[in-house]
Each structure stands twice: as structure tokens, then as C-alpha cells.
Amino acid sequence: MTNETDQQSDEATAPTIDALIAERRRKRETLAEQGFDPYPSRFDRTALADDLQERHAGLEKDTRTGEQVRLAGRVTAVRRHGKLSFATLADASGSIQLLLQAAALSDQAAAVLEAVDLGDWIGAEGEVITSRRGELSVDATELWLLSKALRPLPDKWHGLTETDTRYRQREVDLLANPDSRRVFDIRFKAIAAMRRHMESEHYVEVETPILQLQAGGAIARPFSTHSNALDIDLHLRIAPELYLKRLVIGGYERVFEIARNFRNEGISTRHSPEFTALEAYRAFGDVTDGMDLTEALVAGAAQAAIGRFGVAFGDSEVDLTPPWPRLALLDLLEERLGVRVHPTDPVDDLRGVCEAHGVTPNPEWGPGKLVFELYDQVLLPGLVAPVFVCGFPVEVSPLARHTADDPTMADRFELCIVGREFANGYSELNIPEEQAARFEVSAAAKSRGDDEAHPADLAFVRSLQYGLPPTAGIGVGIDRLIMLLAEVEAIRDVILFPMLRPESTE
């Protein structure tokens, strides 16, 4: 921290916070003047709070264990009683009480106790005991200030509620709000579990380009940037799909990437401009293997992250216990609409069905897109319990293999839970000529100004000409899965540092 930065913040904030910071600085300087380093370079700890709590659970009150420990963490509470004080020390594992008797403290410990503020990082050494009231404590004889919190932490009881500050200063949110920690612990446990599962299935984790000449693999508007060295415009990836399939062509028969994707589109409770997806490709598999993998990943993530299959989301209670039904889209639509639709139906008929169910058809939409919109707007919202919806129109699946007996439908599934889509997968289209033809159609649409068309990627077609084996591919929306598991409704609550407008300078 430089003086320049300090001065800036001094000018930018109200005088009272400056007074609070100045007071904490004064305490730090006092410690330094007494010869105690306020910023030691390291600290060796020998115990974690939760480990002590577990090992000494149920101990009688007023017990001395004889066990000497060194702890480190943040001070979250101090209760001073003249010559006896108590402090709560919180580390990454949990928290434990420090018992601080003036007569037992070293000179440094006494000075640190005098100078300590809520939020400071400290180290403590002492014997594990229980207090007269029976609380497990460390009867400290030594204290070290490890780093001072110059800024006061949010109210320990009420935490931090302003969402703006919670997102902009996530570190403060994390240390003030246990529920925020809970959500991100779920996130990281879920992702770790999925990674373990992929590893156990012998998938190789790979990294593919984020900066791409052409943003392919999905249908979305990309972010743009520029390479100075090459003097070319580039796009941030909207999906890793095409590169992952090229790796399968190259001989990596099972690959996956936990990929940050970027889409220059609307921001909402459910949409973040950068979001995380797990994409996986498995040679010699088809859409059925994709569903098996998806089911194992999601169920395994739930088990690892929250230890149960039941979740309450919004007004819904859902049971994620596998297996989940695999039902044909066209059957589900027939059941829901009372009429059987198919991409080969006359467009006007399909438009009529749309209108009858409150879907306003866009004149540009072909029959496949009309069927898809019926699914998306009419069927999907009612799919609460987990279900694999199988079989989607080729028209809206430009990279998926068509069904053996129906050239207008693709071997593709979507996983639907609580009326939302959580995963998507298909048997990959591996016939170069057919892929080229699909690109031609979509590129023509794109040149007519259709933003929703997939761009033609000739390099990818060339790759397919070297031979993509039969391959199953899946994509799982990680952020939305975490929302479901953590039972939170805003995508920003599961992203550590969500994209926000620039902070106001006023």
C-alpha cells in the first residue's frame, strides 16, 4: 500500500472513516515503536480452529490439556474485562476463543492485545484449555500482529447487505457474510468433484484458445478485441466446442475443459457476460453416453457439495436422485400441446401452434426453430423434476449429428430442472460435407444479417476431413448448477467477481 493510494482514499471517503483508519494506523505505529514488527514475513502455525474443536469436543469445563498450539487468523471479537480478556480468532477452518490473562502474557502479547482491532490478522500461542464456562479456548501467552486491518470490518452481527458492495468488494462480503462463504464453498466443492469424476473416467483436462479469430461452437454475440502484434481483430470465445473436437481428431479420445465463456449479451439474474461451462467429448460414444456422463457429473456434484439430492429452488422442491427420465421432445410437446409437431410440418401450421400457445413467431424462423421455441417457451418452464429432453431439430443444432431415420432431427439432449436448461449434449456431427453444408446455410443467413446464425468455420471443416470418430459431447452450465445446489436465485451470487459497471467516482 503506497502513500499515494492512501491519500486518494482519504480524499475519496468521508472524514469519519479517515479517523477510524488513522486510529488503527496509530496503533500499528505504537507497536512498531515498541519494537514489535507489525508486518512479520511469516508465521508457523501448528493447529486449525476446527481441528481443535473436533478433537476436544465435549471436554469438561476448566480443563487443561497440556497441548501447546500456534494459531493464526482474524480477530472477529474482543471482550475485555480488565486484566482478563477474551478474543475470537477465525481461520479458514472455523473459529476458537483465545483467553488472555494479563499476568500470563509476554510483553509483546500485551502490546499486541492493546493495539488489536477487529479484523486484524494475528498469531497466537498457548495451551488448549476450557474456560470456567466450558468453552474450548487457547490460553495464550504469545501474540503476534500479522497484518493490520486498517479499515473497519462490517458489523459482525448484521454483516454486509448492500449488493453493490458485496459484488464490488467480494473479499469483504466473504469475511463478513457466512452465507456468501457457504455458496462459494459449494461451488468449489462441486467443481472439484466434477474434475475428479472426469479424471476417474480418464478424460484429459485441456485448455483451448479464448482469443479466437472466429467465435464459434455456439450461437451468440461475442466480445471483440484486437491483437497489436498481428494487427488483427479477435473475438473472445463463446464456447470451446470446435477446438475440443479438433483435439479428439488429434487423438485425445476423451477431453474436457472447464471453460470460461464470454457472450456480449444481456445481463440478468440468469445471465452473466462471462460464465463457466464444463464441456466434454468422448470418442466412440453417442448422445446416450453424454446423458450418462451428465447425470453422473451433476449427481456427483450435488453429493459432494451439499451431501444430498433434495434442493428447494424458488417455489419448487426437486429430487436430483438419479437416474432421470429420458423423454423425446416431440412426445413431450405432443402431450403438452395436444398436437404432434415436427420440423417437416408446414411452416404456417407450426406458426399457428405457436400463436395458439402464446409464442409470437418471428417471420425469419424456420420450422425447426418454431418447434424449438415451443419447447423453450411452453414446455421447458413446466419441467421441474430433472428430465433429459431428447431429440432436437437439426435446424437449431448446427454441430449435431442427425438422427439415423430422420434427417431433420438431431441426436441431441437438454437436461431440464426447475424449468431451466442445465446441460446440452449430442452425438457430434462428424461428416465433413454435411458440416460444410450446414455452415453454408448458416453463413448465408449470417450475411443476410441474422446475428443468430453460426459462422462458417472452414478450418474446422478441414479438421473434420482428417476424421472425427463417432463422438459424444456435452456442455454443463456450471454457474446455473451452482445456483441450483446453493439455492440462490442470482447468478452474480455464485460468481466471485461479477461484471459490473465502473464504480462511481462521485
Place this chain on the structure above:
RNA sequence: GCGCCCCUAGCUCAACGGUGGAGCACCGGACACUUAAUCCGGAGGUUGGGUGGUUCGAGUCCCCCGGGGCGCACCA
């Protein structure tokens, strides 16, 4: 992009259009078993910004700007 709502001390919240308060945190003091410690005293404010408007008087009503939230539209 459109509509509705929110922004008051470091944090959490009050204040009919009539002198901006409380709890926690902070400062000084007391206190040897507390745990949202307690008790006594004190300090802390350009009410998101606006030498915009209405009014005798604006935190409060209106307008503009900034940020955020929710809903709708696009999207996963």
C-alpha cells in the same frame, strides 16, 4: 433497451415537508470467565451527485445524472 424500487455515520437501520437519531464499531474510563460481555462518558454526517426546481423551510416532493436490485425483452 423499457418499467418499478433502492442509495442516510465504517456496518445495520430510524427520522409526518419542521433542529438528522439509535444499535454495533471507534475514543476515554471501570471491570479476573466472557461469548452480540456489561456499566459510565465522548466523538463521529455535504442524507449517492446536482450554484437544478417547488416551498418560509427538502433526507423527505419534482427534474437531471451516477450506481445497484427486481420484472420484461435477447440469451445459456
